[in-house]
Amino acid sequence: MRPAVCIFWFRRDLRLEDNAGLYHALNSGNPVLPLFIFDRNILDLLENKTDRRVEFIYETLITLHKQLNEWGSTLEVRYGRPDGVFHQLLAEYTITGVYTNTDYEPYATERDGEIKKLLAAGDIPFYSYKDQVIFEKNEVQKDDGSPYTIFTPYSRKWKALVNDLSLSSWPIKKYCNRFLPHPGGPIPSLASMGFKKAGEPFPSAVIRTDLLKKYAQQRDYPGIHGTSHLGVHLRFGTVSIRALARKASEASDTFLNELIWREFYQMILWQFPQVGKGKAFKPAYDHIQLRNNENEFEKWCAGQTGYPLVDAGMRELNATGFMHNRVRMVVASFLAKHLLIDWRWGEAWFAEKLLDFDLAANNGGWQWAAGSGCDAAPYFRVFNPTLQARKFDPDLRYIHHWVPEWAEHSYPRPIVEHEMARKRALEVYAKAVKER
């Protein structure tokens, strides 16, 4: 006889604590089969076979598996396309319901819609819970019901709405005997899926109160470890946003604001899905006379522009999958304005390289820097990469580390002269914006 189970399907919520969908699954009255799918629809698109995000997921699954073993269960890990995997599971189990946490990205919404339809054919409910944000979709909106497009009033409303309940945890451990006791199969190896380990360490998931307390003073300096590096953990849910927001509320309002930026951009993507499909939030910006010089783009990607702060950032990204926020702003502005290259090219490069890649935040950050976004820097603000370096890397610690040859003859001359590029950008941007 096929065992009756409910399934909890892990996606961007890879933790066994404070997990909304898992809590509801454990309280559904049926044993819970915890499931993860290595989704071929995503993996097949990754050209880099040492993609560290796949390795991060893999290592996290091993940790989850061990914890579940201690609780008398195992993690069911499958490799395939979600619809195919669910067809297999329907043949193996009597499924009473499938529990998930909502993933708001366009691919995920479409995938979940298809699985929901597939299950509905057998009268099996598909449940989806808010877990990766404090406020989702239209929970923070203007009094007239329209969405905010400016961050500051959005954040004010966010703070007015948040309370102990919205930050409270979903307990898991006390229900740990409700997982299905089953032998499970082995976790497919990275090699069997065509991937390799890079073997570099990942940022720690520990939320450091001492760092949060100094965050406001230190966060703008790429030469010091002044930001949390928790992006990858928020991306894959190895840290709970509620636990983090509770700590932020106690330790640092500036840090809390950054978490609110994250939700702001998720809200923008949900309310204005066209931004995730290559469109500028402000349509006039889709008519800028771009140069799109491929040779210059390659130099930007490789960290060979002759501007040490830009090059340091790009080299840090290429080597580690991380780039400091201040430097992300500078390199993005440099690409969009100094070089007049389509910001979508830069967005795609970041999407391939960033460990913490997140469609909403990446798109929001790029559109902010290019001036085309909802609450963007005005187009006439063009970062001067030399002054930015002087201000935010005054002792050159960051530049020395990533561009040790910056003062030598071998280091390239700037690919574009700042003042000329600034004026050129202002003219081209003004033309596009005024003509519309």
Ligand code: FAD
């Ligand atoms: P901290 O400063 O410690 O902040 C804590 C968390 O708050 C971050 O991990 C992140 O989840 C969130 N956060 C902080 N700043 C922002 C912000 N401006 N917008 C949205 N969320 C924020 N962030 C991503 O998570 N994924 C991306 O793909 C991404 N792409 C970006 C692209 C550009 C061009 C720019 C300018 C910014 C981008 N950001 C992105 C935002 C920000 O740079 C990173 O979140 C941050 O640098 C990650 O480092 P951290 O974890 O140490 O952040």
